[in-house]
Amino acid sequence: MTSWGPTIEGDATAFRLWAPDADAVTLEVDGRDPLEMQAAGEGWYEATAPVGAGARYRFRIGDMAVPDPAARAQDGGVHGWSVVIDHEAYDWRSADWAGRPWEAMVIEEMHVGLEGGFAGLAARLPEIAGSGVTAIELMPVNAFAGTRNWGYDGVLPYAPAESYGTPDELRALVDRAHGLGVSVFLDVVYNHFGPDGNYLGAYAKDFFHPDVKTPWGGAVAVDADPPRRFFIDNALMWLRDYRIDGLRFDAVHAIANDGFLDAMAAEIRASLDRPVHLVLENERNDADRLAPGRYDAQWNDDFHNVLHVLLTGERDAYYADFAEEPEARLARCLTEGFIYQGEGSVNHDGKPRGTPSAHLPPTAFVAFLQNHDQIGNRALGERLTRLTDPQRLRAATLLLLLGPQIPLIFAGDRAGSEAPFLFFTDFHDELADAVREGRRGEFAKFAAFADPDKREAIPDPNAADTFERSRVTDGPDADGWRRFYAELLALRHAHIVPNLKGATSAGAEVLGDKAVIARWRMGDGQMLAIALNLGEVPVAVPDGEPLAAVGTPGEPASAAAWLA
Template structure:
């Protein structure tokens, strides 16, 4: 936060607390603390009060004498999203000292706190972190933690982005989770949703309609008005809270193509500058999801990398032959697209593509591989299917083993979705916890997304049914080959640590990828201190490695080899 910037929400001051909110069109704002009301001072659209109160006291705002509303920057709630907020000083909660990890060491497991364990809490998840570290992961990425309506949900319907979802635990539980991760040597990334609010409990629409631009609309309603500095500061301060007060190592920024005006990356640049300015004496990392495939901002300051859906789409089409929706451009020659992804990072770089008139992206071949987070499966690509099928259920375990090894050993940042490390076949389905008309609308909307199942609409899981949530726990029933998958994951990530990471740290120079046959390739990544070679085949044994072979894996329908050589 800058010296001239107002602080959203509450903060400790000498002798008490300062509470502030922005609502420039409100004629009068009243603060109510534990049932006692007081008028707030008004200055440049901000409403401010300085009070004496104990930590844990509840408070809320009344705009022009209307309904009591929670703080949109609430750090904790006394109940659901409509309940009063609570005073808490997160920065005062003790946590483990930690010097961080460089981005080159990153290997990610993406997880959803609510389904990661039977308890569905941060405390229970923390107990499993040493096991993840022993497999070789160096980072966990948590799906959104912001409080949303109800108990069950993916997290992308959050409405109180500063408050940890209470079904997962308290702010103290979150600090303890981060400390446990750091004690295990794991970084923590939090998925931050800055492009929209959920449909129930979005208090800013009542408290401060000016927060939105009614002239521009998104799939979630009126667009958030990032042209206003007060709006930008709301999200900038949110990022600072996660990084400084909770001690997390970075943020995954959801759907940044929906932030600001079309083609805009100004907020990302400002956010990156603010993160660097925190000066926390440890590496901090920002990762974007950007459907535009814009890369001009990637690799600068804290903006380390971008989710690379192109790699996933190529792999998915290669293994399944699917061609619907966004898979269409990748369905003509998925092997060729995989070659491009291994060479350039992204496939769509502004050029014409088959089966679509859209052009997206910009050249990406000048970026080092660690600027791309590659995945064979993510929460999106599994959960956005009608029945939440994992790729292993569609393609079979044999070929998935090979793609798993490729993902872990290629010089991109590998990301696995929870359960993938043990070969879980459990679905990850879309689930919510809405009620009444909203529940009906979500149920109907979900089924309308899949017209190909017109004759089986009733079979599509009901998002609001508790059993849909329960089915999505990946460790509830372990597959028979779970130990084999663990061994493969551990072996690949150990090899990555011992041989790939030192090359990444030495600095990337160039990439050469050759399609040596209809279904074979040779990829070479050249670094300052050596080279990494990888061959892959869908036509039998993988071609020989021109350098010292360190690993090979062959199964019916797919095979790969990996080796390391000296500096060129």
């Protein structure tokens, strides 16, 4: 089985490309004569050149010069030269890092570009490590067109984006995180490529299934090699060569191939002699993918969606699925994990969504009040600090941080940031126009943007100012928010994390309008109870001194946790 990308072999490097639709392929190494590549069967072309790390190269097919789709680095952007990288050259300082168990995770999601690149984020790690956060999750860092992008328009999955830093600067970030006791997760995108810089279709059309439609075009053909190998090897590269602790797989429902997902998880677990954590984003709410030996957890959009309705009263678009009896839906979420377990979804044209999940442990779900999607996919990128009052947001945050699901927060949450997080790209000409107008058109179904003139106020994703406005800034009560998070996370690590293994639901019930109480039997036999009241009327809650509280337990805009 042929692998993707260059391999250093002593004083030379072996290059390979899968180009089944090409009649011939030439290797061009900067500063050397072109070298005709040899057909190696099944669409592969190979050549070996007497060059090593740092060599710039590309492939020529007819009159088209293309980068290596498995380039480990680029020079000059996604249309420029690929660069040979020696993954063995970095001198790891935290070589004895053993990782953290899944139950210990408190994850903070962040965008590397907004943090000043790999080096800028590395400088922030001491503060993050001291906050009670135990893991950072990086939005995709692989190469994309331009210098700024969410990361979900990547086209070279193996190459860290030049605007973020070098491969060794990414390693240094991971190295420093491990030295401070912080795990590093990476978001990877295997369901599509971005619209600028993906050349695969020009010489390997079978990399895609044109008859299997996704929002981004034909589905990737992960049902067969070499495409399947392309993505599995990519996952293994991040885990081996960069010592990433876990991967979050973006929108796997758009891959629509459970066999591939299961095979990838199995190979990753069999190939590594250390624990790694694998997390899915899966709109299908498919509990089977969370079986032992497969994926550790799924991002639980249901948790976010129902709490967003309770906090803001919004009912547009997908929030319509959670608008009726939201407190009962939240009770189900806290008891069983998924809210949708096969019921018809208004947002999915009445089609059933989800499978039964009550048998799964609470740690099979990653819970969040905000993330890049749920803020950035709003037309104006508003955070909850701008959409609800601080007391209610603190109450919901208590549920998030002390509940037994794995909590994920978004960069800026701990500082009560009110800065928007907008959708940003760096496209040009006709593509820029299409992205801008397409973005605005997406919001025509929202009542607030039904008027075309109001849609014109939606920020242009390609404007540099849209990126700059998205930088995290402290909110007006940043110190208060930091203390609040630190206190709750200290309680989580002292009382919740040690007893998460073996925790099971003991049920949840509705206490009143926008009010619920949920209970869990922890691994040591203690009972954890959390009561949340986001309504306007007091409700009855248990007696006794709570472990933590926001407001007066049972009163409007309150939350409390008890452990006994």
